[in-house]
Amino acid sequence: MYKYKNYIFEVIILLVVTAALYMTNLYSYLLFHSLAELFSVTIGFTLFIVAWNSKNFSKKYFDYLVFIGIAYMFVAFLDLLHTLSYNGMNIFRGYNFYANQLWIGARYLESISLLIPFVFIHFKKKLRPYLTFAIYTVVTASIIASIFYFKVFPICFIEGKGQTPFKIISEYIICGILTTDIILLRKNKNKFDSKVYGYLFGSIIFTIISEFEFTLYINNYAFSNLLGHYFKMISFYLIYKAVIITCITQPYNTIFKELTDKENELEKTAATDEMTKLYNRRAGMEFLDKEMKNALTNKNNLTICFIDVDNLKKTNDTYGHIEGDNLILNVVKLIVSNVRNSDYVCRIGGDEFLIVFPNIVIGEAELIINRIRSDMDKLNTGSSFNYKVDFSYGFAEYNNAKKVGIDTLIEIADNNMYKNKVQKRKMMV
Numbered sequence: 001m002y003k004y005k006n007y008i009f010e011v012i013i014l015l016v017v018t019a020a021l022y023m024t025n026l027y028s029y030l031l032f033h034s035l036a037e038l039f040s041v042t043i044g045f046t047l048f049i050v051a052w053n054s055k056n057f058s059k060k061y062f063d064y065l066v067f068i069g070i071a072y073m074f075v076a077f078l079d080l081l082h083t084l085s086y087n088g089m090n091i092f093r094g095y096n097f098y099a100n101q102l103w104i105g106a107r108y109l110e111s112i113s114l115l116i117p118f119v120f121i122h123f124k125k126k127l128r129p130y131l132t133f134a135i136y137t138v139v140t141a142s143i144i145a146s147i148f149y150f151k152v153f154p155i156c157f158i159e160g161k162g163q164t165p166f167k168i169i170s171e172y173i174i175c176g177i178l179t180t181d182i183i184l185l186r187k188n189k190n191k192f193d194s195k196v197y198g199y200l201f202g203s204i205i206f207t208i209i210s211e212f213e214f215t216l217y218i219n220n221y222a223f224s225n226l227l228g229h230y231f232k233m234i235s236f237y238l239i240y241k242a243v244i245i246t247c248i249t250q251p252y253n254t255i256f257k258e259l260t261d262k263e264n265e266l267e268k269t270a271a272t273d274e275m276t277k278l279y280n281r282r283a284g285m286e287f288l289d290k291e292m293k294n295a296l297t298n299k300n301n302l303t304i305c306f307i308d309v310d311n312l313k314k315t316n317d318t319y320g321h322i323e324g325d326n327l328i329l330n331v332v333k334l335i336v337s338n339v340r341n342s343d344y345v346c347r348i349g350g351d352e353f354l355i356v357f358p359n360i361v362i363g364e365a366e367l368i369i370n371r372i373r374s375d376m377d378k379l380n381t382g383s384s385f386n387y388k389v390d391f392s393y394g395f396a397e398y399n400n401a402k403k404v405g406i407d408t409l410i411e412i413a414d415n416n417m418y419k420n421k422v423q424k425r426k427m428m429v
Contacts, residue, residue, distance in 0.1 A: 044076020071113030284346025
């Protein structure tokens, strides 16, 4: 439910931002353009900061995301210059359409940057972040110099005529590169978390739609230009979500899960008998106390069985402790294979075990013990043991009519077990 609330909240925010930006467009397209571009610029720089500084925590697809983080910072820088040089801003003198050239330069850089990381994935190459940063610095500086200083970057817009063939063809080429990005992303789908893959896929799709919109306008204030900026904002937001999930949310969840797993492991170790892997005495007492309370609350019966392995000391003294341990393990195997899933089997001491039978009376519990003894007889008949596997047992019952304390209940079962042991000895005489 919390997840859906987050999605609903994000959709509401998106609608509010869309409406607010449209209202600014009615007042001033230049204001709309500046806000829309600054949204993308902010995300671009944020991607770099997050990806770069969390690289030690986000091991999964680390190279891909750090590369994207570096690339989008430089894309964002070109977009910032695009915003400042937009026709009407009057910051850069001498030419009114630097913005269109910077736009194409940024989009080429963005689309190719989404393509390059798959080289690292395919050839399993390790990314060198500082070298990558240096290369992007040189490439970005070259694009800027070709536009502002050398003025060799092709003209992209002519006043009164609109976009140049170079600009329109470039938009289609960029769409082709982005389509290749999608194909490679799909081929490497198994290397990404499903959410991250979805965000990356959506981001590229919206970028393609945005680029198509930018092939349609005749002047910089056309409606298709407006739509193109909306789609660009969505594209940047989706890739931002992909990086945030990978670099912040997942590492946090991973750390939390590791801590929880470690805590559960420690709790399990503290509650488990090392040799038999059954619950130990402490855990057994906790389960018994819980089931006694449940029996009173739900007005059910609770039966416990106290078991003592016969002749363990004699087996240890005669055949050694390894055979003594095997004797215990054979008894445990017989018990565990016959009790119900709802029953608790605990090792109380060296040769003593406790079975907690919720919701049944002694007669029903005795049927289970009889099955255990039947399997035990088969084991003794068909085995080559130097000793006989056997145990003595005693029951105690608890319900609203037989309310006793936990120590008293165990004492009753222990006394009945002792009576069973004495009776067996008399039969052997």
